[in-house]
Amino acid sequence: MEYESRLVQVVSTGYCPCSICCGKDADGKTCTGRDAYLEGVAVDPSIIALGSRIDIPGYNRGSNSNGSWILADDVGGAIKGHRIDVRFKTHGEAKKWGKKKIKIRVWTKK
Numbered sequence: 754m755e756y757e758s759r760l761v762q763v764v765s766t767g768y769c770p771c772s773i774c775c776g777k778d779a780d781g782k783t784c785t786g787r788d789a790y791l792e793g794v795a796v797d798p799s800i801i802a803l804g805s806r807i808d809i810p811g812y813n814r815g816s817n818s819n820g821s822w823i824l825a826d827d828v829g830g831a832i833k834g835h836r837i838d839v840r841f842k843t844h845g846e847a848k849k850w851g852k853k854k855i856k857i858r859v860w861t862k863k
């Protein structure tokens with residue numbers, strides 16, 4: 754499978770699978786059915802396709818199952834336009850990420 758990449762400037766925030774971040778119906782799964790305790794990113798699919806591979810500077814959970822890239826595997830009510838929500842295991846880590854403007858590289862299937 755061939756991928757092409759582009760740079761996208763986004764505002765990023767952090768979230769985790771907890772009920773504070775995901776509401777009382779949080780079920781530990783992303784919208785694509787993936788385990789929400791794995792690393793991943795919520796995106797606006799009109800800007801970044803679900804299934805894209807994303808390089809996010811500064812995001813390293815140390816146990817990334819994919820290597821250096823992170824899978825776009827979720828969406829969010831507040832994630833519209835050039836916004837991403839980077840997923841962590843714990844609420845503390847998500848808070849620590851804060852809110853920052855970053856440039857990410859997005860790899861999508863050709």
Ligand SMILES: [Zn+2]
Nearest residue numbers: 769771774844
């Ligand atoms: Zn949380």
